[in-house]
Amino acid sequence: MPDTEPMIDLRNVTKRFGAFTAxxxxxxxxxxxxxxxxxxxxxxxxxxxxxxxxxxxxxxxxSIHIAGEExxxxxxxxxxxxxxxxxxxxxxxxxxxENIGFGLRMQKVSDVESRRRVAEVxxxxxxxxxxxxxxxxxxxxxxxxxxxARAIVPRPAVLLLDEPLSALDAKLRHQMQIxxxxxxxxxxxxFVFVTHDQEEALTMSDRIAVFNQGRLEQLGxxxxxxxxxxxxxxxxxxxxxxxxxAELLSRDGATGLIRLDGGLEVRVPLSAWxxxxxxxxxxxxxxxxxxxxxxxxxxxxxxxxTITEEIFQGAIDHLVVRTxxxxxxxxxxxxxSAMMQAFHEGDRVWCGLHYDDVVIVRASPKPxxxxxx
Amino acid sequence: xxxxxxxxPLLPTGLRLLNxxxxxxxxxxxxxxxxxxAVLVFYSFNTxxxxxxxxxxxxxxxxxxxxxxxxxSALKNSLIIAAVATVLSVLIGTVGAxxxxxxxxxxxxxxxxxxxIPMIMPEIVxxxxxxxxxxxxxxxLGFTTVILSHVxxxxxxxxxxxQARLHGLDPALEEAALDLxxxxxxxxxxxxxxxxxxxxxxxxxMAFTLSLDEYIITVFTNGLESRTLPQEVFGLARKGLNxxxxxxxxxxxxxTIAFVLFSEYLRRLAAR
Numbered sequence: 001m002p003d004t005e006p007m008i009d010l011r012n013v014t015k016r017f018g019a020f021t022a023x024x025x026x027x028x029x030x031x032x033x034x035x036x037x038x039x040x041x042x043x044x045x046x047x048x049x050x051x052x053x054x055x056x057x058x059x060x061x062x063s064i065h066i067a068g069e070e071x072x073x074x075x076x077x078x079x080x081x082x083x084x085x086x087x088x089x090x091x092x093x094x095x096x097x098e099n100i101g102f103g104l105r106m107q108k109v110s111d112v113e114s115r116r117r118v119a120e121v122x123x124x125x126x127x128x129x130x131x132x133x134x135x136x137x138x139x140x141x142x143x144x145x146x147x148x149a150r151a152i153v154p155r156p157a158v159l160l161l162d163e164p165l166s167a168l169d170a171k172l173r174h175q176m177q178i179x180x181x182x183x184x185x186x187x188x189x190x191f192v193f194v195t196h197d198q199e200e201a202l203t204m205s206d207r208i209a210v211f212n213q214g215r216l217e218q219l220g221x222x223x224x225x226x227x228x229x230x231x232x233x234x235x236x237x238x239x240x241x242x243x244x245x246a247e248l249l250s251r252d253g254a255t256g257l258i259r260l261d262g263g264l265e266v267r268v269p270l271s272a273w274x275x276x277x278x279x280x281x282x283x284x285x286x287x288x289x290x291x292x293x294x295x296x297x298x299x300x301x302x303x304x305x306t307i308t309e310e311i312f313q314g315a316i317d318h319l320v321v322r323t324x325x326x327x328x329x330x331x332x333x334x335x336x337s338a339m340m341q342a343f344h345e346g347d348r349v350w351c352g353l354h355y356d357d358v359v360i361v362r363a364s365p366k367p368x369x370x371x372x373x
Numbered sequence: 374x375x376x377x378x379x380x381x382p383l384l385p386t387g388l389r390l391l392n393x394x395x396x397x398x399x400x401x402x403x404x405x406x407x408x409x410x411a412v413l414v415f416y417s418f419n420t421x422x423x424x425x426x427x428x429x430x431x432x433x434x435x436x437x438x439x440x441x442x443x444x445x446s447a448l449k450n451s452l453i454i455a456a457v458a459t460v461l462s463v464l465i466g467t468v469g470a471x472x473x474x475x476x477x478x479x480x481x482x483x484x485x486x487x488x489x490i491p492m493i494m495p496e497i498v499x500x501x502x503x504x505x506x507x508x509x510x511x512x513x514l515g516f517t518t519v520i521l522s523h524v525x526x527x528x529x530x531x532x533x534x535x536q537a538r539l540h541g542l543d544p545a546l547e548e549a550a551l552d553l554x555x556x557x558x559x560x561x562x563x564x565x566x567x568x569x570x571x572x573x574x575x576x577x578x579m580a581f582t583l584s585l586d587e588y589i590i591t592v593f594t595n596g597l598e599s600r601t602l603p604q605e606v607f608g609l610a611r612k613g614l615n616x617x618x619x620x621x622x623x624x625x626x627x628x629t630i631a632f633v634l635f636s637e638y639l640r641r642l643a644a645r
């Protein structure tokens with residue numbers, strides 16, 4: 001992390017609605033020029049947090065600084081941030097050009113400069129030729145671009161995006177993800193992006209903040225979050241994971257012997273084991289469970305198992321294996337070649353786990369996976 | 374009506390009979406509603422003074438209408454009263470609807486109910502209570518008192534129309550305006566108000582027509598020098614029906630239809 005002052009500095013921010021705590025004691029710094037995603041299931045507090053940045057909600061506890069200025073209680077129209085709304089919220093009685101120029105009109109920017117800047121942004125979001133259309137004459141994707149252009153033309157310190165791609169169809173959404181990321185790099189602007197779509201978060205973000213029940217579960221880069229989840233919720237919400245309850249039997253320096261759900265005993269590195277807790281959860285991605293017809297080379301844990309289910313999915317094969325000790329794993333193997341011997345239901349195989357691929361995570365407050373989109 | 378679908382199967386005889394009688398019933402209802410109006414307009418072109426026998430075609434009753442000074446001055450009074458009452462109703466109704474929609478109040482539901490009561494209150498009750506109020510507060514009866522009483526039952530119609538429109542409005546619109554640097558007042562004037570305009574105009578038209586033909590409350594709250602058109606017409610009608618009144622009604626019917634078409638056009642504009 002650069003040692004400069006953060007663009008956004010949230011300290012112990014809490015927001016309650018009656019008895020419901022929407023945002024629970026969040027402390028978070030966002031760097032200038034960063035693309036940060038607030039990720040979580042609906043009702044996890046990510047949108048409330050965004051609304052506190054834009055000024056539509058005020059925290060009950062804590063403080064918010066943007067670009068070095070305290071804005072905790074500042075009205076939305078006095079903040080140097082702009083938002084792209086989920087519904088786009090284009091002004092229906094104004095043309096594309098007037099919509100985009102609205103912010104500059106409020107800032108009393110001169111007509112000449114306003115016209116130049118609006119034209120520039122229209123160019124940037126490829127809306128040339130649509131300047132005089134009304135919002136109801138545009139397609140969903142075009143409206144999305146107008147909303148984006150309208151929010152960036154006043155040159156805010158931070159751009160807030162509230163699930164702006166959720167109304168688009170899958171193909172357009174992919175295209176817009178790439179365009180948004182490119183635009184953010186081009187502008188060097190700080191983007192705070194809210195989504196419940198883990199794939200969207202992994203594609204675009206510099207860092208991802210995963211929220212659950214108003215709390216920040218984990219903050220990190222996409223690879224961090226994917227490979228080193230710290231809680232069962234994060235492991236399950238981002239990608240697929242085998243989550244197995246684990247009990248620590250004995251320690252031996254940096255590693256320990258644990259017993260999994262179903263009785264299988266494996267040796268794992270203990271660096272992430274929660275202190276003083278005899279129980280935790282082991283997480284391993286299905287593609288990291290090695291399946292082989294011979295004992296798995298190099299794997300610290302290797303045990304015999306039976307394939308109980310095989311689902312062919314084209315590029316990959318999805319397997320369910322039951323070890324002889326009774327523990328069940330989901331595994332994914334690549335279908336590298338049609339010649340290669342494939343696995344079938346009932347086959348006896350070897351199942352291997354590398355030290356580096358098993359992660360010990362803390363249990364999450366809610367049973368993980370219920371709110372997965 | 375020629376059936377657009379060529380292979381439409383013939384209905385069983387019983388159903389065909391039912392279909393036919395429903396059509397006939399609809400025609401009967403429309404006849405009941407519009408025949409009196411058609412007859413009224415028809416006899417406004419009759420040379421005879423009586424509304425029962427047709428003698429010949431004439432425009433003389435329309436000419437008499439234009440020359441009738443008391444009727445014209447009553448019309449002028451009515452238009453002034455309706456115009457002022459409409460402007461006040463639109464202001465109170467629109468701002469009231471916005472405040473009730475946008476902010477939370479302890480007694481919001483009670484306020485809503487109280488505001489709507491004048492819409493259904495018998496006019497005779499309204500008239501008497503307003504008369505007592507004006508007498509107690511020693512207001513001289515005239516334009517001011519009539520306008521005040523018309524506003525009391527006209528503004529709820531504007532309020533309800535605007536509320537319906539606000540209900541369907543994306544709440545993010547105001548937030549987007551605030552987010553782009555508009556103060557709450559500017560957000561209302563530059564973004565919310567243009568979106569409400571069709572409802573404001575149709576509510577205003579409603580208020581205008583209600584005020585224009587109001588009789589009972591007006592009788593109670595009006596002075597002598599500000600007699601309205603309904604009062605004048607009622608006076609004339611007591612002396613006996615006259616084709617001049619038919620002519621006047623015809624003018625009003627045409628004007629009303631124009632108003633209805635215009636507000637319908639605005640409603641469609643808003644629904645876009």
